[in-house]
Amino acid sequence: MKDLFERAIGAKISRRTLLKAGAVAGAATALSGCTSEPSRFTSPVVESNVKSFRTACPRNCYDTCGQIATVEDGALRSVNGDPLHGYTQGRLCVKGYTYVNRTNSPDRLKYPMIQEPRGSGNWRRISWDEALTIIAKKILDLKQRYGSTLPVALDKYSGNFGILHYAVEGMFQSMGYYTYALGTPCWPAGIDATNYDFGVFQCDDPESIAQTKYLILWGQNAAWSAVHSMDFIRQAKEKGAKVVVIDPINTATASQADVYYQIKTSTDGALALGMARWIVDNNLHDKAFLDKHVKGWPEFEAYLKREVTLEWASKTTGIPVDGIIELASGYATTRPSMIWIGYGMQRHTNGGQNVRAIDALAALTGQIGVVGGSAQYGHLVTWGFNYHAMSMQPPAGSKGLPQGGDAQGLHGGASAPLTYTNRTVNMNNFAAEIQALKDPPVKMLWIACRNPASQDPDAADIKRAFASMELVVVADHFLNHSAQLADIVLPVTTHFENWDVNVSYWHRWMSINEQAIKPMFETKSDLQIAWALSKKMNELSPGSCTYPTEGNEEEWVGKEFNEGIYKLFGISEWRELKQKPAKAQLPAAIWEDRKFGTPSGKYELYSEAAAKNGLPPMPTYVGEMVAPAEFPIRFLTPHPQHGLHSQFQNVDYMMQTNSEPLLEIHPRLAERKGIKDGDIVRVFNKLGELRLKARITRVVPPDTVVTYEAWYKDSKFNVNLTVAAIPADMGKVMTGNNGIAFHDNFVDIERA
Amino acid sequence: MPTKQLGFHHNIDLCIGCKACQMACKNEYELEADVNWRRVYPVRENPAAPERNFISVACNHCENPECKRVCPVGAYSKREDGIVVQDHGKCIGCRLCTMACPYGAARYSPKHRKASKCELCKDRLDAGQTTACVAACPQSALKLVEMGKLNDPRAVVSVPGFPDSDITHPNIRFTPPVSSRQFRRDS
Amino acid sequence: MNRQFAEIRLALFQLLQAAYTAPATPELAEALREVAAVYLDLVERPAPPLGLPDGAADVAEFHRLFVGPGALVAPPYESVYLSTEKVLMQAETLAVREFYRSYGKELAPDHREPDDFLAFELEFYAYLQTQVHGLEAMQRFCTEHLERWVPTFCERVITATRSPFYRSLAEITREVILTEGQVLTAIAQ
């Protein structure tokens, strides 16, 4: 080293080489040739500082937490609960506390990338311009080949419920008429049921749970999926309320109850009807309410007396008669008494009907419109935004599906159509329908806020559907199962990197989501992607897309508000939300005026609308799906504690906290199958199979095995390999399509 | 002798095992993924009434801290308010405290090659806030208490599934779970 | 100090940061091979022969190692190696940013990678080489940052890659960084 410089003189390297080297390096990074100025640097402008921002958790969750994001010199350093949010009260959940770890994860999608060929794992980074050019050209090409943009399909749902994310729908609408996945896999049967009964999909203020004296959590595992609600349940208990949990699984919520009923899965309607029969027999029903506010009471009473007995209910539900009596009397003699209906219990072929039967109890006891009473399911009353980001017009002269048409085109073209509309496919039978579509077929698929490859039924068929496409684009945060099957992945911002506004389908609070940090890497929000793609489309073919080509996200938040919302939330200007979240000013008991939205204006035990849609007019019992002989075990795959669908579980912090999925098996079943705790178990049926480590426990019933859905990092684990796309009984009216009977999933198991 | 003694009260009857406390702690102190100062673990299943009950445990700032007794470099000390603190600078990573703590509160960090543990958010307390874990509990099942001033008639020193408290006299009290009545399909 | 040596060293660091910014072109690889060979010979370190990148395969490998879209084999960011959480945008990242600032530099707003992205650190380091009073800065930047993580990063690449090009690139990078300490002392004298 000492004679370094002497030897350097004689170094066999010429100035030319060095100049060339400098130039090559420069070319590769826009370094200006050999000059010393670092091209990617400038002079400092900002001072280092610590700021905090109001954000809102946009995940598909009851609680939709208000958050405070603390940012140091542009880096997200901590995320905590917003103490001014009245429902979540300054607390997050196990998932929420991983947000820094998640947002700063080196595993995130960073740049637009292309996979050649699809599924090869052979990825290459491309610029946004390249990506958008490929996409725009494909759209224009399809439009040219098929005369419309119907071959372009969008599958988007609940990965992010921020209102500005409806920009994705707006983006496609502004290119013409397109094909999109219609429906929701989540809660539709219950929504229709609520709608048949009450006429409007709305529920009481969940904070009034604290006022009830008797609470039935019916298929509701709030301890895992609505954790902040537990505080109101606790308050009710402290004031002497009795809490009952009805669930096939002995959940963490069930462990909080005074009484737990382990019901046979999907027989909830029978239990409700049994209770109803006992209530009527014992004259505990509210005749005044029934006469004044209920349609179809005589018919329903007749049905109860004719068809329903406690013995039948007991036999059907697996709950002893005295148990049903205790439940019925507790519910009918305590006032106010409330029922909270979970979403898992309606993911069945008789799910909607079961919800109607449970609702009937609230009508029977005349507790609808009573604070701390009624039957709660969910609402959308606080969602009255402008959906400005979504409501865009197709370019003039765009062709689509003739008005009145539907996915099958059965009714299409009955009379010479003058107008056109979009084409829908059933989100809950997406794989099959997307492949079945003809004239025009679907050739391009855009996935946003969704991970169908791990969340849709029949995962194998989803792969086939993807394979039948000319181009698949996935916009997401991580390379999840769906993104792995894409041609192009687009990196999207987390809610800390973009503006938005969020409300809940459960509580009544609204939170602004301020942009806390700059988008990391080359991530763009769905709205920014819409602007950019529109720009590209118009560049390639002027007028081919009506979507604005640029804008200011914060201002676009403002564009979502209207007088109605301001009035509802008692604010005069949306920027007030930066000071604190706002709460919708509605009566705690939403039906206090007993004016129902049904055709009759009454609560409808007898619904012509239901009859018209080929359903039983009354909440009569529809038998649950029985296990086929060759697959005698019910396989339940409910929502997880450590993630939300396929989100969160892949993050380092979560992988350490919950490293692998387990299959919960009752000791009796395990013994019969020769399975010991920790064994690897093969769970299979005709559709597919998965292998899981066994956990022997009595929290599950003997005829059922349970694991919890999730996407684990570097894992192929997928709970939907054995799930068939069997429709639930309701959902079409309010959400466009019936739900999925996710929990009518039957398998056999063996030691692997 | 400390003038007062801070500790935890964990109401198992209210705890839903949501792990918000465990993760809030990691979030607050940006811990390594595989280091937990607080852990939530399931109580062994009661065959009579299988329930999901949990214990949430961190450092119990014991009367007789084993970590303090065994530490060869005298890194551990007990503050006036009873908080057991560790002088991280002194630690040489012998791991004896991680073996000696009956609750595994002291964790060895492969990255820092030292042990560390919960210090009851002493800086937050000094700033007039409560601990990160207590602030996060959606059930108010975990509380910060001044020992001796805890007024819960049901509070007990130990519960099944919790290590022998005679070893160090941990400053944690529990409210045991009340089993729900169960109508089960396997009974 | 010796002008020719300075030029070789500067070119080397510029080539290296270029090699971690994007998949290497044959031209870049050739230039890097030549400059690295001469440089490592000058500083008396073993010079692993740098092969030419194998077209598409090494483009894919570059992305698999450093870009994604999946979980990265060797994330080229300091905080992933030095922070406790092993994630991005940690105190380490801000320290690097502060360092740039204290020498009158900051990343241009159109660059959204964290400040401690390897290519940025190397480019900044090359810049320091051209500054009259850069020596003290280089010594600090080397001991506080480059030396503390780049070798570990290189180890990860070396153990994980199947590509001869990227293995030798990582080996060269490691040698160069590990030698900087001595080079700086030599320059100081």
Next chain:
Amino acid sequence: MEWTSLILFTVLAEGAVGLVLFHTLFGFTNAARTRETAYDGLGKQVVLIAALVTGVAMLVSLTHLGWPQFAFRALGGLPGSWLSWEVLLTGIFAAGCLGLWVMARRPAWALMALSLVGLAATYASGKIYALPSVPANAGGFPPLLFLASALVAGPACLLLLLAFTAPGKELAAEWAAPLALTAVGAILLAGALTVAYAGAASAGAPEAKLQAAQLAGSAWYLLRLLLGLLLPAALLLRTARRPKLTVLAVLPPVLLMVVGELAGRTLFFTSTIFTNSYIGM
């Protein structure tokens, strides 16, 4: 493995202590008095070996630390921490050995003092692991087990020296038989302790029971008892009857014992079940 350095350190140090101890004890034999020069010559080699072995052991123990460069701080825990005592006493023992090696002659009182320090060091080292957090060890067993190792290793190593060193050969005739017998006695004692340890555990707290069950269930535990203790005992009995210290007569039993001790210590560390084991990560 996490425990390797601790296994090597403790076993080696105990071996050194045992060696010095039994050399000291056998100083009271007639042979030692009549052949004073040979005895002292042997002593010089004994203390040198002990010093070297202990030194190596202490170096190995450093690798267990996260920050070996600050090992010196380990004295900061006095008087409370047994680990501090272990470091201090083992250090003095090593230094003492070195000192006696340098000295022209090794007076009996010095050897006795040195042996006592060595035993104290072994005791301290055992006390470290008598942790209440490991119910099986909470009682007095670890120090006893560690001392037993010293007793087992001492005579065995001394036998080696009798067989292979000049001064040793001089004493061999008189010492061989009694040493071999002593070794057998020590082995039986150690064996009894090892069994008693597991027995006591099986009657203790749940964690202790579990640990006992694991020990009893493991093939290593049986092998350690049979090949590490009983077999060498048998071989040494033969040596005691026909005290002819050939390589074949001495080396096999001693090697078996060394391996046995290492295996035993490995079991001791790896089978521990802590009161927090159920709490998990």
